[in-house]
Amino acid sequence: MTRIFNIVPEGSESLGKAGAKVLGSGVLQLSSLPPLSLYVHVPWCVRKCPYCDFNSHEMSGDLPEQDYLAALRADLEQALPLIWGRQVVSIFIGGGTPSLLSPQTLDEMLALFRAYLNVWPDAEVTLEANPGTLEAGRFKAYAQSGVNRISLGIQSFQDAKLKALGRIHTADHARAAILSAQQAVSRVNLDLMFALPGQSLAECEADIREAMSFGTEHLSLYNLTLEPNTVFGKFPPSGLPDDDLAATMQDVVAEWAAAGGWERYEVSAYAQAGARCRHNLNYWEFGDYLGIGPGAHSKLSFHDRIIRQARAKQPQSWISKALQHDGSHIAESRELAPADLPFEFMLNALRLRQGVPAALFSERTGLSLTAITPALERATKKGLLDPDPTRLKASALGWRFLNDLHTEFLG
Numbered sequence: 001m002t003r004i005f006n007i008v009p010e011g012s013e014s015l016g017k018a019g020a021k022v023l024g025s026g027v028l029q030l031s032s033l034p035p036l037s038l039y040v041h042v043p044w045c046v047r048k049c050p051y052c053d054f055n056s057h058e059m060s061g062d063l064p065e066q067d068y069l070a071a072l073r074a075d076l077e078q079a080l081p082l083i084w085g086r087q088v089v090s091i092f093i094g095g096g097t098p099s100l101l102s103p104q105t106l107d108e109m110l111a112l113f114r115a116y117l118n119v120w121p122d123a124e125v126t127l128e129a130n131p132g133t134l135e136a137g138r139f140k141a142y143a144q145s146g147v148n149r150i151s152l153g154i155q156s157f158q159d160a161k162l163k164a165l166g167r168i169h170t171a172d173h174a175r176a177a178i179l180s181a182q183q184a185v186s187r188v189n190l191d192l193m194f195a196l197p198g199q200s201l202a203e204c205e206a207d208i209r210e211a212m213s214f215g216t217e218h219l220s221l222y223n224l225t226l227e228p229n230t231v232f233g234k235f236p237p238s239g240l241p242d243d244d245l246a247a248t249m250q251d252v253v254a255e256w257a258a259a260g261g262w263e264r265y266e267v268s269a270y271a272q273a274g275a276r277c278r279h280n281l282n283y284w285e286f287g288d289y290l291g292i293g294p295g296a297h298s299k300l301s302f303h304d305r306i307i308r309q310a311r312a313k314q315p316q317s318w319i320s321k322a323l324q325h326d327g328s329h330i331a332e333s334r335e336l337a338p339a340d341l342p343f344e345f346m347l348n349a350l351r352l353r354q355g356v357p358a359a360l361f362s363e364r365t366g367l368s369l370t371a372i373t374p375a376l377e378r379a380t381k382k383g384l385l386d387p388d389p390t391r392l393k394a395s396a397l398g399w400r401f402l403n404d405l406h407t408e409f410l411g
């Protein structure tokens, strides 16, 4: 699935009944509210991949689709007071493996969102799909229900690499899924990974060349990382490229994509002209999102405060708690302190190659730009930030060493 870098701070408290804590008076002054997106988490996968640190759970038997839908409805109903009257600009159904859901369930889910929410007529509606779960006609049925963008977890076109990653699909499944997705919708993203166990530079090039040959509008190209609390984190696979080779692969991948017409507009995201992922752009521009489903995160702004929430992670626990209608499915809810906002904003905005207009900082955080003037000056002096005062944008050096740049904005 698409990796989005956002943080939910610890030390949070349960929202408990209703949203009294959320709806009290805060200390910020936001002149306008940002665009609002909806994220829906589908937590099940056929098998857990050894590198995966997402909230995904191996399914046993049939999916509890009706219980899931009922809980999703209950989750959404309880969230409505937090987003009354606001328009939803994009919907992202991620996971896990949303393509495990039957077309009927997906249709009911999207009908539910249209009934409860003010969904923008042109809203981008993305569904993540695993090539290993493809059934004939499924993507077309999803499209008929309103999905207009499909994001495919391809990872590699080499069977040995897919096997090493523990994926359930083969290279031929991947090729067939891409063609099938392209027949169903015009907007297709391919997720590809590099720096894989035993991967040579030539194999990495072959993967990116084949991905580009399908002419999809969007590519997401990730360096395999070993995350704590994963099988690979505990037992690293042998034959991983060293840091130098992984960095060379990153450069080669970026060069190939640029030569083919895909602009690298974010650290891992490449798009043809006009084809950027609107949903993810809203995250990176510090927009708002309501996340429903197990473990989903939300960031919601009000005129005087910004909050973050996280839902209960275990699917069955989230289902039973959401159905109680007492707010207990919210595992964490926290108002962001003004001191946290500069880092949170920059953590997202500086991932964009062109950064963001400087004025967006005040618009989205309610803070004056002077709150980060010393950090901006420091980062510019170190050559990590572009000196243009009208934009908040990493320099070429800062983009390469993004963690160092982000650190400048820690409170």
Ligand code: SF4
Residues within 6 Å of the ligand: 001, 044, 045, 047, 048, 049, 052, 053, 054, 056, 095, 096, 097, 130, 153
């Ligand atoms: S298919 Fe995706 S979400 Fe599921 S376990 Fe593998 S990487 Fe994680």
